[in-house]
Amino acid sequence: MNAQQLVEIIRSRTSASLKQMKAPGPSREEMKLIVEAAAAAPDHGHLHPFRILEIPTDARNDLGELFVKAVEETQATPTEEALTRAREKAHKGPVLLVLVGCFHGSDETRIPKYEQMLSAGTALQNMVLVAHAMGYASRITSGDSARSPAFHKGLGLSENEEFLCFISLGKVDETRPAKGRQEPQELHSTWMPM
Numbered sequence: 001m002n003a004q005q006l007v008e009i010i011r012s013r014t015s016a017s018l019k020q021m022k023a024p025g026p027s028r029e030e031m032k033l034i035v036e037a038a039a040a041a042p043d044h045g046h047l048h049p050f051r052i053l054e055i056p057t058d059a060r061n062d063l064g065e066l067f068v069k070a071v072e073e074t075q076a077t078p079t080e081e082a083l084t085r086a087r088e089k090a091h092k093g094p095v096l097l098v099l100v101g102c103f104h105g106s107d108e109t110r111i112p113k114y115e116q117m118l119s120a121g122t123a124l125q126n127m128v129l130v131a132h133a134m135g136y137a138s139r140i141t142s143g144d145s146a147r148s149p150a151f152h153k154g155l156g157l158s159e160n161e162e163f164l165c166f167i168s169l170g171k172v173d174e175t176r177p178a179k180g181r182q183e184p185q186e187l188h189s190t191w192m193p194m
Contacts, residue, residue: 016137021170025095038123049116064090070145093168
């Protein structure tokens with residue numbers, strides 16, 4: 001593969017509609033390659049500032065109840081409709097992953113948190129690009145519920161860990177066109193000394 005082909009893979013990846021996403025998701029062997037791609041992300045200081053948590057199909061109902069707890073924690077009187085929507089979130093996407101940040105504080109390392117977050121973001125990009133190259137669609141989602149204390153505890157996250165996002169992987173019949181991307185000339189400039 002040359003650089004132009006790689007750029008075409010990058011350029012052609014778009015976020016898929018969760019409503020349109022269906023099985024199959026990546027196989028065990030394909031997931032291994034996707035996670036290997038994440039592990040190749042730049043990691044200043046070898047801090048390993050992220051990990052990937054897979055939500056198996058048979059745990060989706062439990063995840064739905066975790067979403068319900070989070071809604072009840074963040075809303076004074078949630079409607080039955082809000083609780084139903086919370087439960088439904090857990091069943092979207094044939095393969096559902098959680099990207100978890102495992103951040104080290106200034107007492108442990110001289111490497112700032114933003115660099116560790118950049119590493120996790122690079123891992124995320126590597127994962128969705130490899131999945132796309134395999135023919136899978138992806139969607140990255142988050143939300144207030146997933147950042148609630150109930151959700152943090154329910155996922156079994158450590159004190160230094162943070163929920164970053166969900167990654168849904170599956171198939172779609174039609175890819176959606178990319179929206180709002182900048183042109184290269186809008187992003188790139190040359191620094192001139194004052």
